[in-house]
Amino acid sequence: xxxxxxxxTTLRDGEQSPGVNLNVQEKVEIGLQLEKLGVxxxxxxxxxxxxxxxxxxxxxxxxVRNASVIxxxxxxxxxxxxxxxxxxxxxxxxLHLFLATSPIxxxxxxxxxxxxxxxxxxxxIKYAKKYFDKVEFSPEDAGRTEIDFxxxxxxxxxxxxxxxxxxxxxxxxxxxxxxxxxFKTLKEQVPGIEKIQLSAHCHDDLGMATANALAAxxxxxxxxxxxxxxxxxxxGNTSLEEVxxxxxxxxxxYQAKTSLVLGEIYRTSRLxxxxxxxxxxxxxxxxxxxxxxxxSGIHQDGMLKEKTTYEIMSPETIGLKESKxxxxxxxxxxxxxxxxxxxxxELTDELVNLAFAKFKDLADRKKQVADEDIRALIEEKLIEx
Ligand code: KIV
Ligand code: ZN
Numbered sequence: 001x002x003x004x005x006x007x008x009t010t011l012r013d014g015e016q017s018p019g020v021n022l023n024v025q026e027k028v029e030i031g032l033q034l035e036k037l038g039v040x041x042x043x044x045x046x047x048x049x050x051x052x053x054x055x056x057x058x059x060x061x062x063x064v065r066n067a068s069v070i071x072x073x074x075x076x077x078x079x080x081x082x083x084x085x086x087x088x089x090x091x092x093x094x095l096h097l098f099l100a101t102s103p104i105x106x107x108x109x110x111x112x113x114x115x116x117x118x119x120x121x122x123x124x125i126k127y128a129k130k131y132f133d134k135v136e137f138s139p140e141d142a143g144r145t146e147i148d149f150x151x152x153x154x155x156x157x158x159x160x161x162x163x164x165x166x167x168x169x170x171x172x173x174x175x176x177x178x179x180x181x182x183f184k185t186l187k188e189q190v191p192g193i194e195k196i197q198l199s200a201h202c203h204d205d206l207g208m209a210t211a212n213a214l215a216a217x218x219x220x221x222x223x224x225x226x227x228x229x230x231x232x233x234x235x236g237n238t239s240l241e242e243v244x245x246x247x248x249x250x251x252x253x254y255q256a257k258t259s260l261v262l263g264e265i266y267r268t269s270r271l272x273x274x275x276x277x278x279x280x281x282x283x284x285x286x287x288x289x290x291x292x293x294x295x296s297g298i299h300q301d302g303m304l305k306e307k308t309t310y311e312i313m314s315p316e317t318i319g320l321k322e323s324k325x326x327x328x329x330x331x332x333x334x335x336x337x338x339x340x341x342x343x344x345x346e347l348t349d350e351l352v353n354l355a356f357a358k359f360k361d362l363a364d365r366k367k368q369v370a371d372e373d374i375r376a377l378i379e380e381k382l383i384e385x
Contacts, residue, residue: 001251001255001256001257002255002256002257003256003257003258003259004217004221004222004223004224004243004247004256004257004258005040005041005197005199005222005223005224005258006038006039006040006041006223006224006226006240006243006244006258006259006260007039007040007041007043007070007166007199007201007223007224007225007226008034008039008041008042008043008225008226008227008228008240009043009201009225009226009227009232009237010030010034010227010228010231010272011027011030011031011042011043011044011045011056011060012043012044012045012046012072013043013225013227013232013233013237014227014228014231014232014237014272014276015045015276016232016233017231017232017233017236017276017278019277019278020231020276020277020278022056022275022276023052023056024052024055024056024059025059026275027044027045027056027057027059027060028056028059028060028063029271029275030271030272030275031044031060031063031064031069032063032064033264033267033268033271034064034067034228034268035064035065035066035067036261036264036268037260037261037264037265037268038258038259038260038261038264039067039240039260040067040068040223040259041067041068041069041070041094041223042060042064042067042068042069042070043070043071043072043096043225044056044057044060044061044069044070044071044086045057045060045071045072045086046071046072046073047071047072047073047079047082047083047085047086048073048074048076048078048079048082048083054082054085054086057069057071057083057086057087058085058086058087058088058089061086061087061088061089061090061093062089062090064090064091065091066091067092068090068091068092068093068094068134069087069090069091069092069093069094070093070094070095070096070136071083071086071087071093071095071096072096072098073095073096073097073098073124073128074097074098074099075097075098075099075120075121075123075124076124077124077127080095080097080124080127080128080131083095084131084132092134093132093134094132094134094135094136094163095128095131095132095134095135095136096135096136096138096166097121097124097125097128097135097136097137097138098137098138098139098140098168099117099120099121099124099137099138099139099140100117100139100140100141100170101117101139101140101141101142101145101149101150101153102140102141102142102143102144102145103144103145103146104141104144105140105141114149114152117153118152118153118156121137121139121153121156121157121160122156122157122159122160125137125157125160125161125162126160126161129160129161133163134163134164135161135162135163135164136162136163136164136165136166136199137157137160137162137164137165137166138165138166138167138168138201139153139154139157139165139167139168140168140170141168141170141171142167142168142169142170142182143167143168143169143170143171143173143174143178143179143182144170144171144173147182147185150167150182150186151185151186151189151190154186154190154193155190155191155192157196158190158191158192158193158195158196159192162196163196163197164196164197164198164199164223165186165196165197165198165199166198166199166200166201166223166225167182167183167186167198167199167200167201167216167221168201168202168203169200169201169202169203169209169212170201170203171203171205172202172203172204172205172206172208172209172234172235173205173206174202174208174212175208175212176208176211176212176214176215177215179200179202179212179215179216180212180215180216180218180219181219182219183198183200183215183216183219183220183221184219184220186198187219187220197222197223198220198221198222198223199221199222199223199224199225200212200213200216200217200221200223200224200225200238201225201226201237201238202216202225202226202237202238203232203233203234203235203236203237204230204232204234204235204236204237204238205234205235207235209226209230209235209236209237209238209239210230210238210239210242210243210246210285212238213226213238213243214243214246214247214254217243217247217254217256218254224238224240224243225237225238226238226239226240226243227239227240227272228240228241228268228269228272229241229269229272229273229278229280229284229287230242230284231272231276231278239284239285239286240260241265241268241269241285241286241287241318242285242286243258244258244260244262244265245262245265245285245286245313245317245318248262248313248317249312249313262317262318262319263316263317263318263319264319265286265287265318265319266287266318266319266320267319269286269287286318287318291315292311292315292320292322292323292324293323293324293325293326294310294323294324294325294326295325295326295327295328295330295331296330296331296332297330297331297332297333297334297335298332300325300331300332300334300335301332301334301335303323303325304325304334304335304338307323311323325338325339326368327339327359327363327368327369327374328363328367328368328369329360329363329364331363333352333356336352336355336356336359337352339371339374340352340355340374340378343371343374343375343378345378347378351382355377355378358377358380359374359377362377
């Protein structure tokens with residue numbers, strides 16, 4: 001089974017979510033939890049962005065011992081120097097350089113011709129290699145870059161000494177088949193590609209970030225970049241818990257796995273939500289409040305008979321105690337009776353039927369019926385009889 005390296009960028013791209021600002025202590029707290037989760041690489045920030053971010057990256061670099069700590073830099077010497085400063089004390093430092101390559105970015109943002117992009121990136125990688133063994137290079141907006149130019153850029157990055165080439169779908173424009181095809185082409189056509197790791201970095205503008213990352217895996221990607229809870233610039237990044245659980249649940253299909261400690265997923269998600277202030281939507285895959293909750297009577301009956309009828313993974317795997325059977329207007333007698341037993345009531349069939357009718361009336365009026373509602377309803381029925 002092939003190992004997929006997990007590059008977590010919650011503290012960098014994740015922190016680029018509008019309204020999120022983590023202080024040094026919060027970055028360290030999340031960094032240490034990511035270490036417990038077993039991620040291979042932690043991008044702790046963009047040191048040239050501000051003195052506070054440099055301090056945050058430095059504190060994470062000193063605290064984390066069991067994952068490589070990474071700082072982001074533009075293809076400029078001052079940015080590389082800021083990362084050098086920030087990664088002092090890191091056990092396994094790595095520099096992440098980026099420069100845009102797509103025609104739109106070349107024309108409007110960089111105002112550079114192709115040859116200037118190649119020269120600038122090459123000079124920056126060579127400069128970085130004087131100080132770092134591990135250098136990742138990202139051709140920003142690779143998804144919208146001409147494939148021939150992307151091949152040329154990747155080959156240049158390998159010759160200049162990059163150890164990882166990351167392919168970002170910066171604006172979340174790709175579909176899984178297109179994104180997968182880029183990896184296939186690079187693997188087949190770039191000389192020396194076997195010497196480096198190829199990585200995927202996806203954004204979720206069209207809701208494709210996880211699907212695109214998995215398409216990259218199917219086509220030879222060695223590393224997936226993403227964030228916890230999928231937070232990040234605009235619609236966010238690939239959600240790492242989704243990738244990890246997709247590979248875990250469909251191991252035979254993907255023939256690949258991560259070395260994440262899956263039982264730490266839920267705890268990590270809660271911590272990131274608390275410290276970033278970004279609420280996890282109830283229906284979010286894997287970590288949303290409803291991800292292991294069942295409301296309809298048919299589903300609850302199935303779950304009570306055999307959990308695999310409606311669950312493809314168990315909540316315990318991600319560190320949750322159990323699935324929830326939520327009582328509402330779609331719930332059936334089977335789940336209702338189980339709830340009564342849980343609450344300590346052993347009633348005759350006749351009483352259960354009477355209480356169930358009352359419960360349905362109440363459920364029509366309330367979205368969810370809580371344990372206290374059921375208790376009140378049963379006590380009332382017991383007094384009446
Ligand atoms: O989305 C992007 O292109 C990035 C790069 C810095 C890798 O975040
Ligand atoms: Zn990004």
